[in-house]
Amino acid sequence: MRKRLRWTLGGIVVLLLLAAGGLVVAYPAVAATTCPRCFGLTRVGDNLYGERGLTAAQRDQLTTIAAEARRRVEAFYGGRESDPRLVACFTDGCYSRIGGGGEKGIAVLDRAVMLSPHGLDAVIASHEVAHVELHRRLDGEVPQWFDEGLAVVVSDDPRYLGEHCRVPFDGPLPQTLPAWLAAAGADPQVYSRAACRVQRWLDANGGRGAVPALIDRLNDGADFPAMR
Structure with missing residues (x-):
């Protein structure tokens, strides 16, 4: 019984080590x-x-x-x-x-x-x-452009805010991570368009407090609002 237990424990250790090794590689x-x-x-x-x-x-x-x-x-x-x-x-x-x-x-x-x-x-x-x-x-997800645009606003990134927001952008923005990565790889100023849209929405909805309120609504099952 003890020998079987040692083999079992040894096998578990080996599996854990292999799993850890796989994690490191992958x-x-x-x-x-x-x-x-x-x-x-x-x-x-x-x-x-x-x-x-x-x-x-x-x-x-x-x-x-x-x-x-x-x-x-x-x-x-x-x-x-x-x-x-x-x-x-x-x-x-x-x-x-x-x-x-x-x-x-x-x-x-x-x-x-x-x-x-x-x-x-x-x-x-x-x-x-x-x-x-x-x-x-957030319990669920938001469009990737909102996630990225909000991060630019929170970080107060001068590369994409300020003068970049003088002319509103009303075109479509990437909704998914793969689409965002492709767009950002082709034109880094997609960060500016996303951030300026987020900033415009914040300005129209009472400022920073609009984000926690939005998160609460989304967590309660509301749909993500249209933002332009």
Whole structure:
């Protein structure tokens, strides 16, 4: 009986190791944000990790970025319901190792954020944290253009707001993630068109408080409203 139990337990351990190994191969970003130390990262602060060997200035930079990203999201919503882990790289080799690609930053499974060496600033970080916050609050889904446009507004991204919003855009915007990725790859200013539409809707509906109210209605089963 004991021998059989040992074999059973041993088999379970092997299966778990194989599953973990498969996760690392298939979804390195998920594995890296789940176990940053397994990928050579070190704790920099509260739910904040960076590659090893950072200077004191680099550690301070990451701490400031993380704090400002969380502050912007909290200021927009009047509080935060999410606390995503931030994992940041100062080198391309580090970012590639944890599963990153050509993006500046990315939200991972709505519970973590990865920042590349080209996205180490509060705008990019707060954009990705804004995605996580929205998805934490929302039971279902919204059009992808609204998700992205709202993240631009929350992060106060100067590349896509301000003067870009002087002429309203009333054409169709990408509804799904694949359609959004294709559109953004062809013309990054799709972010501006989406953000300006969100900002126009906010201005017409009482400002920032319109988003939590919309989320409540959607969670109660309402349809996503028409926005132009």
